[in-house]
Amino acid sequence: MQNPVTQINPLVKIRRNRILPVAGMVLVRVGQKVTPGEILAETLIPTKHINIDVLNALGLKNTDEAEKLIDRQVGDLVDKHDIIAETGGLFSRVIRAPMPGKVISIKNGQVLLEVESRKVVVQSGYAGQVVEILIDRGAVVETNGTLIQGVWGNGLIGFGPFVVDSQSIDEELTPASLSINTRGTILAAAWCELEESLTLAGSLPIAGLVLGSMSPRLIPCALKQNYPILLLEGFGRVAINEQAKNVLLASAQKEMSLNAIKWDHYSGIRPEISIALQASGAPEVESAAIAEGQKVRVHSSSYAGKTGVLTAINAGKTTLPNGLRTATASVLFQNNEKTVVPFSNFDIIEVEDRFPA
């Protein structure tokens, strides 16, 4: 059975569909280079309508009569005070548009005008190149570079220079970690437990924040911030796993994109860090069957955030310390500690066999 592979990859080919929720206008072309914040497509979503009751306003007897007097067609744009319907003749009674809009429907003596709409855009989210246009919906963006997938995001996209060092990446994010020098940068830290850290970061402002974990108490505060926040391990006090930490440290000072979308388990879309690089990478391996020799990251229970190697897939079902019986694998961590982990409690981060024959 194929299991998802969580990408923690210093160099890989990344290909992502970026689409609008409804049909709209695509603003880019194939071959165009794009930045993470670049708008690929946009659309207008109607938000307010008004109904003009021509039938009753003109005191007419039936809808056919009303429709004969309506001077407009579906799709017409009207300005404020433009005539919608009139009886004609010497003492003409006139119905005018109360505000500018677009005629959406004419039915049963009623004219429906769309008078307000909201612009919705889709940004690239990655520094790359448009390789395919998805007609009326968006584009496919491709890039080569570093890709690290996260587990939670506050829904925002951002980009900027990534500033990190081997000390701060292992420490809690506190107000003391932030200064005027961090303005406009993307930072990384092990975890955050203080609301004031997040709000201070927002007031600088920084360009984005990568954390290993965060207290779940901070979720409402994180959702209010105006910069992307992305968690790599989850909730609690779990430092960034070794594999991701090494990749991040090697990416210091590079231009980073954060797509801190919320993980949707039904569609598979998840938050991601990407850094465009000149070199070409191999396509992502999105799934693999669990096999000995793979590198894995435990995400639940007491070993959360630890990476290790699968040394054995245990036969049948194993009895866990709490008495539950389930399929498990043996994992060897870097400190030579070994444990048994249920299949559902780890994800594969490297498919390549670390113990090739």
Add this chain to the structure above:
Amino acid sequence: MATLLTDVNSVLGIEIGSVQTRAVLFDVVEETYQFLASGSASTTCGEPIFDVMPGVIAAIRDLQEITGRFFLDLNNKLIIPSHGGVEGADRLLITLSWGADLDVVTFGLLNELSLETANRLARTLPLNVVDSFGINDRRSTQAQMDALLAAKPRILIFAGGSDRGATRTVGRTANKIAASLHLFNAEERPKVLFCGNRGMARRVKEILENETSYASTNNIRPEIENEDLTQASFDLNQMVIDEKMNSINGLERIAAFSNEKPQLTGIGFQRVIRFLGKQYDPLRKVLGIDLGSAHVTAAFANHNESQQITLPIGTGYGLENALQQTRFADLEKWLPEALSESQVMDYLWQKTLFPNSLPVSETDLQIELALARHLLCMTMRELELNAGLVSRSFEPVLVGGSILTHAATPWQMLTALLDGIQPLGITPLVIDKHGILSLLGAAAKTNPLLPVQVLESTAFINLATVVSIGSKAKSGTVVLKARLQTAAGKVRELNIKQGELASLPLAFGETAVLMLKPETKVNIADIETGKEPIKVRGGVCGLVFDTRGRPLTLPKEQVHRLAMLDRWSKPSNQ
């Protein structure tokens, strides 16, 4: 048309859940339908495979290994019907609970009548009611249209008018809906299900069928005083399934092997509880609860009524919704060890990110069992507030959900159920260990013999028969003397003290006669204590006496509460 025993013997049921896909085999053994075996595998509808078929095939392969029988040919195609009863199965049933809840809106006339019933109809299934519109809506017509557009529903439930009731208002509302549908692009228009005044069905169809996909069903409020959601719930389920067919890869392929459309898991569940409700004491109700990963489904029924709710809370995919309505104190009171808020909430919020993860340590398990209790409490409260449940006297209670059925010990399962449901009277607790209740309900429409016979078999585990005793006596006082005589003549006696959980051994399948002699003033719902002997059935935990009181109140002081929970972690008389 109902299926005779001779037409269809073996039935293969596929249940596509949020986490697991199960393949279940029912067959005729000694002229009776039996549950034979089940296989399972991870559901593959979502990442990384996005196709239901690999999970279905893996589950069937697991079943093949267990039974030694082939259901797939060399090309991995299902063998339906069976070949000589040896390979394949005669019939395929599919139930489904995977996937995000569909967004719907409801239209009705009066808020407290048709609109409320329409919302109740929506709550019988895993749907998200984004907005509701009635004739008393204070928003302007324009604002309502805009709200409908912003809701982006996939289905619009339109109720209103008893069968000899409102016509003009129903017609006006239909016209309003038609005008509003013009705001949508043609391919994004919600389907409409009309479940109002039958006399207006043709007129409403004329107004709406040119605007969008339209269907009508029985009036959910045929008279002002009465609700009937049964047929409407089924027809709504069909609309939801049609949407899922378009969005779940591979579902059409597997459905092609079946003569019947897949059904939502909740519909089968509803049907089976309703059926059981007609079999038991008409003065009491049958209660069914399924604690799923994405939803909790709960239904109760007796001869006269049946109700079902589906709550968007669960143990995995629905956990985030549950946690947004949960304080630490709601969980802390059930924890048998002192844990900090961050230990508990960090664990549970982490589980929202990895809904398929399993508890490993004893502490992890206790946190998940505390969650199970809390979900059960929320469910019972919802049944009482919004589904008209007036008494917690049930016979029996059927429960499913892997957080309970795969918990480490039967006593842990028992205490979780008693703490969460807090039943009254004498209550058999039955566990759906194999998760087959919904499939039995799905089979019932065309094969009513199958669920009847399987429900009477050993496929379901009697966990215990519980006697819940109310008394104002001081803790530790003997409130009752119990005398249990088995069919084989063995006699056991017990002095039952206030504030405890005690049990007498009575094996699963054994029956006995219970005599209760009160030592002080006691109350057992629906029973006159000390009068007639009571026939009881055994279970894995035997016959259990619960004198902890209703509602169950726990000490606020942690040290006393932990001591009390520790006492209840095993029978007091052992």
